[in-house]
Amino acid sequence: DGGITQSPKYLFRKEGQNVTLSCEQNLNHDAMYWYRQDPGQGLRLIYYSQIVNDFQKGDIAEGYSVSREKKESFPLTVTSAQKNPTAFYLCASSIGPRFMNTEAFFGQGTRLTVV
Amino acid sequence: AQTVTQSQPEMSVQEAETVTLSCTYDTSESNYYLFWYKQPPSRQMILVIRQEAYKQQNATENRFSVNFQKAAKSFSLKISDSQLGDTAMYFCAFMYPHHQGAQKLVFGQGTRLTINP
Numbered sequence: 633d634g635g636i637t638q639s640p641k642y643l644f645r646k647e648g649q650n651v652t653l654s655c656e657q658n659l660n661h662d663a664m665y666w667y668r669q670d671p672g673q674g675l676r677l678i679y680y681s682q683i684v685n686d687f688q689k690g691d692i693a694e695g696y697s698v699s700r701e702k703k704e705s706f707p708l709t710v711t712s713a714q715k716n717p718t719a720f721y722l723c724a725s726s727i728g729p730r731f732m733n734t735e736a737f738f739g740q741g742t743r744l745t746v747v
Numbered sequence: 748a749q750t751v752t753q754s755q756p757e758m759s760v761q762e763a764e765t766v767t768l769s770c771t772y773d774t775s776e777s778n779y780y781l782f783w784y785k786q787p788p789s790r791q792m793i794l795v796i797r798q799e800a801y802k803q804q805n806a807t808e809n810r811f812s813v814n815f816q817k818a819a820k821s822f823s824l825k826i827s828d829s830q831l832g833d834t835a836m837y838f839c840a841f842m843y844p845h846h847q848g849a850q851k852l853v854f855g856q857g858t859r860l861t862i863n864p
Contacts, residue, residue: 663850672756674838674856682849691853722792728850734842735782736852738792 634659638723638739644747645710645717653708653742655723662728664706665736668692669720678721681706682728710744718746749774751841753855760829761863767814768824768858770839776800779843781815781822786836786857795837798822826860834862 636657645651655664663682667675677690681700695714700706706725710717720743724736750773760766772781783795798806798815806813810830814823826833836857845851 665852667854672856674753675854677851677853680849680851688845688849688851690851720790724792724852726850726852734780734850735794735797736792736840736842741790 636723636725636737636739638721638742640742641740643742643744645744647746648712650709650711651717651744653710653721653723653744655706655708655739656704657706657725657737658704659725659737660703661725661737662703663726663734663736664700665724665726666690666696666698666706666708667722667724669722669741675722678708717744719744749776749841749843749845749851749853751839751853751855753839753858755858756856757859757861759861759863762829762831764829765825765827766829766860768826768837768839768860770822770824770855772820772822772839772841774820774841774843776843779841781813782840782842783811783813783822783824784838784840784854785833786838787832787834792838796824829862831862831864833860835860 639654665680666678679698681687697709723739726734726736779800781798785793796808810827839855842852
């Protein structure tokens, strides 16, 4: 079945450590997105990518980094520079600019907790 | 900046009633797309309905319909004959071309909808 897989579902990090969240899709989508969800603040865009080896900062990119070495994969690293990383993280993908009317498909999310 | 605003943090209605969720957006773009997503307690995001800005006709999907007012930059969602399974967070979203044609997708703050038996 085609879809988006995020792993792990739950992740615990010690303060000062970097941690990487995985996002893989087999939908042959060009566009991929990372969002952070906090209570009462909706989904805030961290990074997005439309093509391999290219990505753009979203609205809250500070303290995060991404890579897009393969079309299928868009991992997100939460660095020690992110002061409040505890949140629910969602990855999404869409067909991309080739087709303008493109809905986004979402993974199941990763709950990151700093301990 | 392109923004999406949902002014109703929470709403509650009785089963079978009709409810309307509000959404406004701010943009200078002429070509864009609007969406409503549902997030039930499982936290899986589910597309409810979409609207192309160039289409004047309001989109409809079974019990879900939108009232798209382009000049007013308003995009409300109406749920008719509400059901217990409609209980969820609802997010309004806006997709527009940005940075060399890349499509940027931004969301509102969400409205928590509760359907009471």
